[in-house]
Amino acid sequence: MKMTGARILLECLKLEGVDTVFGYPGGTVINIYDELFSFKEIRHILPRHEQAGVHAADGFARATGRVGVAIATSGPGATNTVTGIATAYMDSIPVVVITGQVPTALIGNDAFQEVDIVGITRPCTKHNFLVKDVKDIPSIIKKAFYIARTGRPGPVLVDLPKDVQIATAEFHYPDSIELRSYKPTVEGHSKQIEKAVSLMLEARKPVIYVGGGVISGDAAGELYDFAKRLNMPVTTTLMGLGSFPEDDHQALRLLGMHGTYYANMAVTNCDMLFAVGARFDDRVTGKVATFAPHAKIIHVDVDPTSIRKNVRVDLPIVGEVKKVLSQMLKVLEEQGDKVERFRTGIEPWMAEIEGWKQKHPMTYKQTTSVIKPQYVIQKLRELSEPDAIIATDVGQHQMWTAQFFTFTKARTLLSSGGLGTMGYGLPAAMGAQAAYPDRQVIAICGDGGFQMNMQELATLVQNRLPVKICILNNNFLGMVRQWQELFFDRRYSQTCMELPIDFIKLAEAFGATGLQATKVDEVEGTIRKAFETPGPVIMEFKIAREEKVLPMVPAGASLNEMVLNA
Numbered sequence: 001m002k003m004t005g006a007r008i009l010l011e012c013l014k015l016e017g018v019d020t021v022f023g024y025p026g027g028t029v030i031n032i033y034d035e036l037f038s039f040k041e042i043r044h045i046l047p048r049h050e051q052a053g054v055h056a057a058d059g060f061a062r063a064t065g066r067v068g069v070a071i072a073t074s075g076p077g078a079t080n081t082v083t084g085i086a087t088a089y090m091d092s093i094p095v096v097v098i099t100g101q102v103p104t105a106l107i108g109n110d111a112f113q114e115v116d117i118v119g120i121t122r123p124c125t126k127h128n129f130l131v132k133d134v135k136d137i138p139s140i141i142k143k144a145f146y147i148a149r150t151g152r153p154g155p156v157l158v159d160l161p162k163d164v165q166i167a168t169a170e171f172h173y174p175d176s177i178e179l180r181s182y183k184p185t186v187e188g189h190s191k192q193i194e195k196a197v198s199l200m201l202e203a204r205k206p207v208i209y210v211g212g213g214v215i216s217g218d219a220a221g222e223l224y225d226f227a228k229r230l231n232m233p234v235t236t237t238l239m240g241l242g243s244f245p246e247d248d249h250q251a252l253r254l255l256g257m258h259g260t261y262y263a264n265m266a267v268t269n270c271d272m273l274f275a276v277g278a279r280f281d282d283r284v285t286g287k288v289a290t291f292a293p294h295a296k297i298i299h300v301d302v303d304p305t306s307i308r309k310n311v312r313v314d315l316p317i318v319g320e321v322k323k324v325l326s327q328m329l330k331v332l333e334e335q336g337d338k339v340e341r342f343r344t345g346i347e348p349w350m351a352e353i354e355g356w357k358q359k360h361p362m363t364y365k366q367t368t369s370v371i372k373p374q375y376v377i378q379k380l381r382e383l384s385e386p387d388a389i390i391a392t393d394v395g396q397h398q399m400w401t402a403q404f405f406t407f408t409k410a411r412t413l414l415s416s417g418g419l420g421t422m423g424y425g426l427p428a429a430m431g432a433q434a435a436y437p438d439r440q441v442i443a444i445c446g447d448g449g450f451q452m453n454m455q456e457l458a459t460l461v462q463n464r465l466p467v468k469i470c471i472l473n474n475n476f477l478g479m480v481r482q483w484q485e486l487f488f489d490r491r492y493s494q495t496c497m498e499l500p501i502d503f504i505k506l507a508e509a510f511g512a513t514g515l516q517a518t519k520v521d522e523v524e525g526t527i528r529k530a531f532e533t534p535g536p537v538i539m540e541f542k543i544a545r546e547e548k549v550l551p552m553v554p555a556g557a558s559l560n561e562m563v564l565n566a
Contacts, residue, residue: 005134006031006165012141014041015173018069020434022053026073028100031165045434045463048455050077052427054084057095059428062414063389064435065218067094067148074100075113083421085155086124090418091239092216094153096144103163118159126154134167142177151184152303153216188319188327196298196315197331201342203272205349206232212239213277213301213321220410222325229332231343233353235263237284239417242407256284257553258399261360264559266353267292275299277321280310290558300324362403368520373472373543376523377404383527388440391429393449394420396478399549401444423452430456433465447473448497457510460536468530469538471503474545482548503540512536
């Protein structure tokens, strides 16, 4: 049976299990949208900006573990997707972005709304394709989804010229795909795993350091079993939050620039660091020369290029973290008494860590005169559902969320870690809510980041997506202001956002509900009312204007050189 290229595309998406796409129509994708009009198997959600559409697909992917899909037209539609694509690329999120393109005969002629989106996105996609023949659509879509979800996940772009969408061909979707130059390693090398376990059992001051790879690899269960078998302390990156329950006594919580005192001290003083699905980002390591200076480092990652890229590694293991941890657990079963001696041997180390926890817990100075943002975050955790999904923008509120929310389940924090994209939180929450209409989804934003994609309130209302939006409003670009206070003598250059925006009226203008708290005793009631109110709700909290995110490791300093009070 012959079909148009546009129809073939939608049939391919259906066979890949896609049930939701986020897209914005335009001239070069109008044929796709014409087919979509009568194609009921796929739900389409119309964002108000293409960047938000890709962020929504990204949030959908992070919350579900499935590939998110976004569609945009050519030219400005395509270029508007770039920030969303780069965000997904930096955080290894599986997204397929489909862009329209001018007809093939016009490519290179500066046609209306023509742009070389393949060239533009080459540095920030895992791979991209320009489709030149309608017959190639099925194999290219199959490749796109396979590349996006396997190995180290990431975004793939498919550029589809208008004439290819109109052309017809017989439709055959391949059952599998073979890529000669792309064969990710799945299982870890057995000898390396045996060496790693032996090295681990010799340690007396071990730490497990966990990154987002454990979440994207669906390995939280294996990580928990492994950590419990050896009773080892676990610290996580921002991207790894939720992979190990933060209310567990073995949890060191967040590591790095705004990490806990005890996590940073443990890594600085450990003699063995077991890195799992992490890439030793500069926000984690601080001064590389003094990062884990006494430790033997074992690094497990599915991406071989991430190993030894930033720090020395004594024992590398390439493979999917879920498989590798399962292999390690099997090796541990054969160790018997060695495991018990190890557990006994690290008891003094666990006691030392407990001392650091007691000396410098994650805390803040409570007050009754002004709302502290940390208090709001703690109340959100206390009053929200156990499996609530939290999406954040980027800035101080993001770090307060990481420090004080207490994440206990994987895929419950959606946050732009690598690119640090302001405006990410609201559309990411939108994507998660589309995936899980019956779960509680909360977007935690600063007043600055919220304004970058606040138009998506319209999308929430139109699609009946009941996201609860928490705005921590200090009328500042807070994180930059904090640096200006600490390192630039309080010269607040262009970080004061003095225009008084009425977020209550804004919510009402979009057909949502707006609530505000200006006093400490109003916080709990505001949150409870928001959670009880149907549909999207904005909760605005007027917080202490010059509150800082602490602890803080200054740029270029070692992890043990934290600013604890300022």
